[in-house]
Amino acid sequence: MKLCLILTCALLLSTQAKVQHKDIALFLCSETEREQIYGLDGEEMWHADFTQQKGEVTLPQFADPFSYEEGAYEGAVANIEVCKSNLRNSIKANKNPAEPQDAPQTSIYSKDDVQLGSKNTLICHITGFYPARVGVSWSRNNVNVTGEASLSRYYVTDDGTFNLVSHLSFTPEEGDIYTCTVEHSALERPLTKTWDVQVELPGAGVGGSVFCGVGLAAGLLGVAVGTFFLVKGNNCN
Numbered sequence: 001m002k003l004c005l006i007l008t009c010a011l012l013l014s015t016q017a018k019v020q021h022k023d024i025a026l027f028l029c030s031e032t033e034r035e036q037i038y039g040l041d042g043e044e045m046w047h048a049d050f051t052q053q054k055g056e057v058t059l060p061q062f063a064d065p066f067s068y069e070e071g072a073y074e075g076a077v078a079n080i081e082v083c084k085s086n087l088r089n090s091i092k093a094n095k096n097p098a099e100p101q102d103a104p105q106t107s108i109y110s111k112d113d114v115q116l117g118s119k120n121t122l123i124c125h126i127t128g129f130y131p132a133r134v135g136v137s138w139s140r141n142n143v144n145v146t147g148e149a150s151l152s153r154y155y156v157t158d159d160g161t162f163n164l165v166s167h168l169s170f171t172p173e174e175g176d177i178y179t180c181t182v183e184h185s186a187l188e189r190p191l192t193k194t195w196d197v198q199v200e201l202p203g204a205g206v207g208g209s210v211f212c213g214v215g216l217a218a219g220l221l222g223v224a225v226g227t228f229f230l231v232k233g234n235n236c237n
Contacts, residue, residue: 023038024040024158102130104127106182124136125165126164127163134162136183168180
């Protein structure tokens with residue numbers, strides 16, 4: 001068992017509005033990884049940044065102001081040590097059972113509409129994986145450009161799996177091919193998604209409209225001619 005996951009959920013029921021909210025506290029630990037996150041209704045509210053040695057409130061700016069009491073980060077450090085102790089005891093008691101596995105799913109898309117020569121961002125969205133450790137690499141025309149990409153934090157979902165987002169800034173050029181490759185212990189082989197530069201050629205829309213207009217005119221002309229001969233035939237009778 002590489003990771004120890006302690007997931008605490010509480011349902012809070014408002015007696016006035018009759019609305020249920022799900023509160024979540026997540027602790028992750030291994031010999032090399034540490035995570036502590038608090039969230040509400042699937043959104044992260046706070047996490048411990050063990051690199052910067054401080055707690056970070058991660059609510060968006062438009063949310064109601066919220067803060068955690070002093071000592072929250074120190075408490076997270078203590079919780080991780082407890083987590084590691086529990087992990088060692090669990091491994092010993094259960095004779096190192098197999099860790100549950102959920103394979104990731106991925107999608108790749110551009111942030112903005114593609115225009116040749118204009119800066120843009122490619123997004124590789126990785127969802128539904130467990131355990132949290134995952135490898136992400138990028139290539140452009142078969143050349144590794146992983147060093148130019150960025151990774152988000154892990155986002156936990158209601159079912160205990162994780163989501164992750166990787167961004168790659170790029171300037172699209174005709175014929176370029178990009179790939180995002182994900183490696184995870186639940187995958188038999190790396191999962192690769194491909195994205196190529198596709199831009200609608202100038203005038204393509206105009207040509208289609210012209211073709212449609214010509215077809216419509218020809219159809220109307222045919223109706224007019226048919227009506228003429230029909231009326232003429234009736235007059236002859």
